[in-house]
Each structure stands twice: as C-alpha cells, then as structure tokens.
Amino acid sequence: MTRLDLYPEMLSIDAFEPFGDVLTLGGAEQRIINEGSATRFHDLAKIDIASDYGYPLLNVFRGQAKDIPVRIKMMERHPLGSQAFWPLSNEPFLVVVAKPGAAPAPDALRAFYAPPGIGVNYEKGVWHHPLLALNKASDFIVIDRGGDGQNLDEISFTEDIEILLHGFDDAS
C-alpha cells in the first residue's frame, strides 16, 4: 500500500474560492434590522439547488471524531446541488476538496483546516471528502438539496492519503 501525505492549509476565503464559500461573519454584509435590536449578517453562502425539481433541505449531521492521523481513501460530489456545513460545536474540522470535473488524482486534492466556528459550503460538483470532525463528535447544520435525481458520485483511491496535522495545535 503506497501512501501520499497531504498538508492542510488554514481555511481562508481566497484559498477556498475555487471550491465554494467560507461560512464566517467576518467580512459579511451587515444590516441593522428589527428597529435596531438585531443585526443581519446577510447571504453568507450561495445555496444552489440547481434545478426546478430540487428543494433545499435543512439537516443536522453528527460526525464522529476521526482518529489521528486522519487517513482517507475516497471522495464524493453532489452534481445537482451545493452542500453547506455550519459547526454547532466549538471544535475544528478538516476539509478535503478537489475541483469539479473528472475524478481527481490523489495529488490533486487540497486539504483545509477549519478552526472552531467556521463552516464551508461546497459548490455543486466540487469533489470533497465526507465530514472529518476532529477532537470529539460534533454536530453541524447542513443545508443541501432534496428531490429526484442522482446527486451523489463517489470515487475510491488505491492508496491511503494521510493528512498531516502538525502545526495545527487544536487538533494535534
């Protein structure tokens, strides 16, 4: 079994732009509402349900904490809709993505470290690994697409890909 090492980057809006949205209040448009008693951080993600036979789903995913070192061997994508993850815990998680299109080779993957309180929204068709919670089991609000149609593709790798967390103190 060969093994490929993957070094995560800190999640940032710019670096994640090819893959979707970073869900954070920093930089969001703020509107004062309700006669001044509330602030609306407006339109934080491009929720894209893509077709007239789809509809948005509000769900919670409860992800078990991954063993360290984190090893992955597959990726998935949702060709018909975006998928947003907003953490309800105060724990970090890992994001592994590749650009839409043909199935990615392992060396085309990019990994990001999402610090506590920050979420992501995968654009429609972006390859990503399923939820990689760190430290302890964590709940996430997930907004994705329901309705008819084939909205899940998966690929498997022949090698293990190990995500090296050194330098990210919360998780190491």
Added chain:
Amino acid sequence: MTRLDLYPEMLSIDAFEPFGDVLTLGGAEQRIINEGSATRFHDLAKIDIASDYGYPLLNVFRGQAKDIPVRIKMMERHPLGSQAFWPLSNEPFLVVVAKPGAAPAPDALRAFYAPPGIGVNYEKGVWHHPLLALNKASDFIVIDRGGDGQNLDEISFTEDIEILLHGFDDAS
C-alpha cells in the same frame, strides 16, 4: 395606554404545528451515512421559498437580549417564504405568532418559550414578532428567502402586549 398580558407556552411540535416547524433532533429521521461515521438528522424543516423567482438565503441574525418584562407592539409576516431560526447560543428565546390571513388582534397572538438548543421555522405567511432573544445577545442561523417581490408586511398595535415569563426559570 391599555396593556394585554400574554402567557407563553412551552414550545412543542404539536402546539406549534399551525405556525411551522420546531427545529430539534428529537423525533427526526436518522440516517447512518459516511460508512457509519456520521448520522444525518434528515429534513428538519419545510424550507419554502415559494416561487420561481426566489432563492434560499443563509444568514446569521445577532439579536440583542430583550429587557424583562418583554413588551411588544407589532408583528410581521413574510408572504413569499418561510423563515427558520436555529440558535447558536445556549440561551432561550421567545416566539410570538398568529395564524396566516388577516392581521391578528392582540388577543389572537400565541407566545412560546423556546428552550436552549431548539429553533423554529415560520411557515410562509405566519404572523410573528421579530427575534426576542433572552438573557444575552445571541446568534441564530436564519434561512429565509431572497429575490424580487414584497416579502415583508408589518402591523402595529395601539396597546402594549406584555409577555409574562413567570414559571420559565431560565428567563425570569
């Protein structure tokens, strides 16, 4: 100035059914996903954006804590779409609603106490008071409708309506 007293009920799925969804994991459909490493609590709210020129918005509302006793004098509704509130804090909040249709009289209002961790989704057209956070300023994930069209109606009352919180220990 006359004053009407309103006694809140504890939020429950059955009692809130005429107004929308209670957002809670209790009773939700659970699906084991990601090769057993996660649970999906599936489809927790009827997100209804109502028309082909609307689209779902993901936002955060930061509501200031209301002074006790809580007094209200207006209600609003969104005729074109539902609006979901999921608390990110660990604080309770108050929900005041009336059925869709003609503007409600003050004695047609119903109040609910939402304990920490529980949210609500107002159905399209349901009259409701804007966010009533208790105890301290609190953030809520809000999923509502964007797009063209008039999606806000407001009414004002000539009397104050005071919400009596006695018996709800977290908030009194």
